[in-house]
Amino acid sequence: DAGVIQSPRHEVTEMGQEVTLRCKPISGHDYLFWYRQTMMRGLELLIYFNNNVPIDDSGMPEDRFSAKMPNASFSTLKIQPSEPRDSAVYFCASSPGQGLAPSTDTQYFGPGTRLTVL
Amino acid sequence: AQSVTQLDSQVPVFEEAPVELRCNYSSSVSVYLFWYVQYPNQGLQLLLKYLSGSTLVKGINGFEAEFNKSQTSFHLRKPSVHISDTAEYFCAVSEPFGNEKLTFGTGTRLTIIP
Numbered sequence: 001d002a003g004v005i006q007s008p009r010h011e012v013t014e015m016g017q018e019v020t021l022r023c024k025p026i027s028g029h030d031y032l033f034w035y036r037q038t039m040m041r042g043l044e045l046l047i048y049f050n051n052n053v054p055i056d057d058s059g060m061p062e063d064r065f066s067a068k069m070p071n072a073s074f075s076t077l078k079i080q081p082s083e084p085r086d087s088a089v090y091f092c093a094s095s096p097g098q099g100l101a102p103s104t105d106t107q108y109f110g111p112g113t114r115l116t117v118l
Numbered sequence: 119a120q121s122v123t124q125l126d127s128q129v130p131v132f133e134e135a136p137v138e139l140r141c142n143y144s145s146s147v148s149v150y151l152f153w154y155v156q157y158p159n160q161g162l163q164l165l166l167k168y169l170s171g172s173t174l175v176k177g178i179n180g181f182e183a184e185f186n187k188s189q190t191s192f193h194l195r196k197p198s199v200h201i202s203d204t205a206e207y208f209c210a211v212s213e214p215f216g217n218e219k220l221t222f223g224t225g226t227r228l229t230i231i232p
Contacts, residue, residue, distance in 0.1 A: 004161070032217060041160075043208065043222045056217060091161055095218075104150055105170050105214040107220060109161030 006092050006112035014117045018080040020111045024073055026095030034067055034077050034105060043091075049075065050097065074100040082117045089114050120145040120211045124141050124223035132231045139194040140228045141183075141209030146232045151192040152210040152220065153183055160188060162208060179203070 005024040013019055025032045033048040047057040060067070064083070069075040077092045079086055089112045094104035121144045131137045136158040143149060150169050166177025173185040185193045192209060209223040 004138050036155075042224045045219055048218065050218070056219065063212040072176065093161070097218065101214055103214060104167070105218070106152075106164045109163065111159075 004092055004094055004108055004112035005089070006090075008113060009111065009112075010114045010116075012118065013082055014118050015083055016081045017117075018078065019086075019115060019117075020089050021077040021092075021115070023075045023077070023092030023110060025075070025092070026108055027073065028096065029094035029108070030097035030108075031095040031105070032069060032075050032100060033093040033095075035093065036088045037091060037112070038075045038088045046077070050102075079115075080108050084117045087115055087117050120149060120213055120221050122209050122211050122221055122223035124209055124226050127224065128227045128229065129148075129232055133201060134198050135194065135196050137199050137203075139209075139229065140200065140209050141192045141194065141223060143190050143192065143209075143211045145211065145213060147213055150212045150214065151185060152153075152212070153177065153181070154175060154196050154222075155179075155193075156206045156208065156225075158205070165194070165207070167169050186213045199228075199230050201230050201232065203228060212219045 005072045007022045035045040044061045046066045049069045067077045091112045093107040093109045095107045123142045125140050152167045155165050155166040156162045166175045168175045168185045176182045181196050206225045206227050208225045209219045214219050
């Protein structure tokens with residue numbers, strides 16, 4: 001398997017523009033997680049899905065952020081409008097979730113998308 | 119709610135010396151514990167995890183960690199480090215029968231000095 005795939009790897013945009021980040025999880029994985037990493041706040045969970053359904057979006061910073069998972073092989077994280085404080089590395093991760101306790105699962109991370117908002 | 123504390127933000131170590139990266143957790147219930155490593159410009163990958171059983175857990179690349187319930191700690195150790203171990207190390211915790219979220223610590227940057 002190719003692992004978790006994210007695109008683009010780098011994104012530079014201007015304040016106010018819409019940004020869409022994409023993620024393809026590992027085939028067969030039931031859980032998908034979106035994280036944001038910054039120097040100031042570390043690694044934050046934004047939202048996660050189970051079988052394409054959003055389970056917990058309490059980490060989404062504000063209404064400018066939205067995430068979708070239209071099918072088992074694709075998810076998007078959208079920021080509209082973007083602001084300079086959104087600059088960060090955004091990671092997508094997936095986990096199998098097929099055991100009795102999904103909280104024991106290893107999460108497999110993609111390489112991340114480095115977003116810079118000017 | 120669970121939380122993780124990594125007291126050392128940076129740890130410099132000479133090559134071939136031993137290293138210990140500290141992790142303490144706080145939870146009202148039993149926990150699962152993880153160590154992840156992030157190499158420069160890459161995503162995180164699992165080093166090892168403690169679910170139950172033996173408190174000494176062995177992981178990849180010669181790392182091991184010991185779960186200590188009385189001290190609520192899960193410190194990561196390696197007897198002899200290599201230049202290639204330069205990376206950021208994250209401790210994380212999840213709860214059985216809770217949600218599937220991992221709570222990560224703030225990370226420890228390990229720098230190997232030649």
